[in-house]
Amino acid sequence: MAAMLYWLTICHLLISTTSYASCVASTDTLFPNQFLLDGQTLVSSNQRFEMGFFSPFFGYRYLGLWYKNLGPNVVWVDNRFNPLGIGARLVIDKTGCIFLQDFFKTVRIFKPNQNVPRPVLQLLDSGNLVFGDSSNLTAGEYLWQSFDYPVDTLLPGMKVGWDQKTGINRTIISGDYLFKLESGDSGQSPQLVLVTKQQTVSRWGPWDGRKFSGSDALMDNDNFRPIFNSTTDACYFTFEAKDDSTLKLSLNPDGKIQFLRWNNATMVWAVVGILNEDICDQYTTCGPYGVCIVEDPPCLCPDGFIAASPGDWDKMDFTKGCRRIIPLNYTDKDVFVKNRGLKLPDNATYWGMLSPEECGEKCLNERSCMAYTNVNINGNSSKCLVWLADLLDMRRPQKSGNDIFIRMAHGKLEAPVSHGRGKTKRKREWIVFVSLISVAALLILSTYKVLCQAMRTEVLDEPEINQPGNSPGALLQGTDVIAYDSSALAAATNNFSLANKIGHGGFGNVYKGLLETGIEIAVKKQDVTSRQGVKEFENEVNLIAKLQHRNLTKLLGYCIHGVEKFLVYEFMANNSLDKVIFDPARRVTVTWPTRFNIIKGIAKGLVYLHHDSRLTILHRDLKASNVLLDREMMPKISDFGLARVFNDDVEEKTQHVVGTRGYMSPEYIENGHHSTKSDVFSFGILVLEIVSGQRNWGYRHPIYDVGLVGYAWTIWNDGKAIELLDPVIEKPGDLNEVLACIHVGLLCCERRAQDRPSMIQVVSLLEENEMSRLNFVPLDPYFLKELSHSGRSRDSVNGFTITESTAR
Structure with a gap:
């Protein structure tokens, strides 16, 4: 091994001095066919910033950017999840692709989706590493920039927030802490927040036109000027330094957010502001x-x-x-x-x-x-x-x-x-007296009103529901599911206020509620104009009420009030899977062990539906938004409005195809044939989405020009399947679990239903002691080329009902 390292080092030195056509050192630009070698740097024209390779510990090389001549102060890192070894170098080719390479692997930083006649990579005086056509850089037209990918530090001009055109959501992260601009979804006002494991730690805002409300540390001061922008195209926070000072905003691993200014006299970074300094900066x-x-x-x-x-x-x-x-x-x-x-x-x-x-x-x-x-x-x-x-x-x-x-x-x-201090005893007694009188009066009036209402109801009211099949008794005979009163659900959800809304779909909206007993619930309120009618409602109630499994959502009850229909479920603290693995900020926090447990949990839930329950149930709409996550991130399959009961595990045919784009099996789309293997196909798509952090629908790989399944299949055959793993999470020490999941995902996506494994086989293959059984090769899977590329479904002889992939 020592001899090998010796010769690799000699080769590296020889290549560095003889083989490369053009190398660079201490300039601010990199052109096509030039290389930045380990030991060389780019330096901004004002000599303030420097970029090159560094090692926080022995053995690994990272591409980083730092203030020149100010000691150890790395402010940006590119390949923090893909460290390099011997022979590290930065490369830009003639097509505009930017790569990191060592003697053993290549890591792509950026590939343009258009022709770049004069590509150039340049380190600006602001500390921004930018790429684009040389004729457009001076105008600020960048195809890629490091400012869009901060790590744990913000420089003046770097942003926290999102860009609607590019879809980039800029956050900074350190350890378990994430500093971000919270989205203004559902009409809420954007604000800066510090979170960890989806729990809010601190909050600054909302912006009122000149400041973040209640946030003295973020007001205009002698060191910096805060800037907030909110338009239809972008919403972000940034700041600019005053007096040309050397300033940065840093998120520490312990969650402290500090403004630091370089002191030339003491040669240290001095703290000039802390965003979360006192007890009142702690949330609630x-x-x-x-x-x-x-x-x-x-x-x-x-x-x-x-x-x-x-x-x-x-x-x-x-x-x-x-x-x-x-x-x-x-x-x-x-x-x-x-x-x-x-x-x-x-x-x-x-x-x-x-x-x-x-x-x-x-x-x-x-x-x-x-x-x-x-x-x-x-x-x-x-x-x-x-x-x-x-x-x-x-x-x-x-x-x-x-x-x-x-x-x-x-x-x-x-x-x-009022501070509640210094009040006289007489005033306190007066308040108590008035309060008691007021409460007594209210109790008398309330009692009188209730009695009057009861008398009026006894005379005038008729039962609201008197329809066969829709009455509580007819709907759920023999179950312990509760028939709730609509007024109780309204009280639990603050009259179905927008503040309690947590999801939506084709059926209507979902609201968080709190019953008088202290139990948290999720109430699915069906819109009267919903395309899902009485049949789907009764189907879901009847099916899920009879199912009991830790990986299925638990139905607590239902309500029918005139034309309004409600389903009451246990509340899932972490919402739906799609809002975790597809969110640029949240997916970073979902580690591989958590993703693997989610995959296994979904598989076990399907085993119960297909094999272990007394009924054979086909879900027919398995997708990321129909998998909910509890406080421990345990997955629970939800939404049984489209489910079917099978007498035998055989293929059936429907005249009305229903489902969600990107998840439906080929035999179901083309001929209306469905079986438990249709759910297996959907599960395979879901596995590949969880591993990669990418939606199958609409995905197109920039190099291979294929959809998600096609990309997974291609790199599997090339022996590079591990590249499918979401790059924002840390690779596990044992890659067998990742490879096994990709393998299972491809097996489940095979074109012919009979070639796919059963869910019992899937669970067996995913168990740790069964990894060795993954010795059979997946056949050519169904790539869903038309569905994933054109954005249109192929025509069918059957009627189509295709739902969007949103929480339902």
């Missing part, structure tokens, strides 16, 4: 409606509120927050009380450009609207923000707060936030 320190202050104790309640659990507050446990002294009326008798100088709560929803009066009136008419404010985005204070659930994560900053109007019962008109 003071619980719902609580206000955090940097004092002891750190929490107080707004005026008109008291501690929800005074005993816990005495023990310095503030997690239960505050509650109103007088409960809301939820009528036009409610009022809004102005609270000054607060950090705006989490989960703000944007209701459009409305005046303060219009915003308040609209909020009053929405039962779930707990507060509102107007921010000065366009210079006229006309952006209406509302909160449709409890107010979370408020604080009182020194200078970056906003006014917010909180909904209160009529009669509670005192305004600002």
Whole structure:
């Protein structure tokens, strides 16, 4: 081994000095057929930044970028998941492809999808490594740039946020922590957040036109100027340094986010700002409606509120927050009380450009609207923000707060936030007295109203449901599934408010709810205009109510209220699989062991459906959005609206083909034939998606010009199947699990149904002690060429119902 390393080193030196047509050192550009060798660097023209190969520890080489002559301060790394060995070099060829190579492998950085007449790679004075046509670089037209792929550091001009045209979502990550601009999905206002394992750690925002609300550390100061941009094309945060200082924003492995400035006198990086420095920077320190202050104790309640659990507050446990002294009326008798100088709560929803009066009136008419404010985005204070659930994560900053109007019962008109200190005993007694009188009056009125309503109902009401097959008794005889009352579901979901919406699909929307018993639920509310009707609803209820398996979603109950239909499921904390593995930010956190467990869990769920339950059930719509994940990332197959019961495990034919693009088997698409092997095919597609982090539908490999299955098949035959593994995650030490999953995925995607394994065989092959049995070669799989490339389904003699791949 020592002799081999010796000769490899000699060869490297000889090649470095004799074989290359053109090498570079200490310039800022790299042209086609030039190489940047290990030991050579690119240096920006102002001599501030330098790029080359480095080793954080012995044996591996990484392409990095750092401040020149400022000690160890790497600010960007390209190949952190693909380290190089002996002979590391950076290459740009005449077509514009950028590669990293050593003596044993090649790692592609970028391949243009268009002809580049004069390709050039250049290190700019800003620290941005850019690629494009030399005639366009001066105009800022880049085909690729390192600023789009930050690691744990932001330089001035680097962005956190997303670009709608390119689909790039820029985040910074260090250890278990991820700093990102949270999406404005479902009308929510974008804000900066620090998360770990999908749990929010800290929050800054939302942006109000000049600052991030409640975030003093992100205000304009002597060192930097914050910049926020939100348009239809892009939404991002960045900053610019003042006085031409050497400045950077760094995320540490312990979760600290710091602004660092280089001190030429001391020759060290000095901390000039910390974003999450005190207890009030921790998410929801003071619980719902609580206000955090940097004092002891750190929490107080707004005026008109008291501690929800005074005993816990005495023990310095503030997690239960505050509650109103007088409960809301939820009528036009409610009022809004102005609270000054607060950090705006989490989960703000944007209701459009409305005046303060219009915003308040609209909020009053929405039962779930707990507060509102107007921010000065366009210079006229006309952006209406509302909160449709409890107010979370408020604080009182020194200078970056906003006014917010909180909904209160009529009669509670005192305004600002009170510290709750220095009040006289007489005032406290007066408040208690008035509160008791008010509560007593409300109880009397409520009792009277209930009695009147009961009498009226006894005389006038008729049963809402009197249709054969749709009544609770007829629908679920012999099961323990609960028939819920619609009012209970409305109360659990804040009247199905937007703040509680967690998904949608062809059937309607899904809402998170909390029952009076404290159980979290997910309520699927069928839209009255949904293409799925009574048959699909009854099919799902009847099937899933009779199924019990840890990898299937559990149906808790249902509700039929007139024309409205609801299904009640156990709540899945991590949402659906597609929102994890296809999200650029979240997929980084899903390690290979977690992905492997998800694959095995789905397979075991299908074994139960196909073989172990007393009925043979074909799902017919297995896809990433129909796999839900609980708090431990355990997968659970959901949505049985299209499922079928088989008497025998044989192939049947349907006249109405249903399913989702990219997941349907060829015999099903072409002839309407389906069997359990149709689900096996869908499972194979899903496995390849989980391994690669890519959607099958719409995927096209830039080099091989094939879809996802075709790409997997090609590199499998070339002996490079491991390249399918999602590059954003760390490769496991044992690659056998990855290769086994790719192998199984290809076996399940074979064109002929009879060539595919059963799900029992799949589970056996995936078990650790059965890896050695993977000794048979997959046949030519079905590439889905038309479906994955053209974006159109092929014609069929049967009727088609094809659903989009979204959460259902």
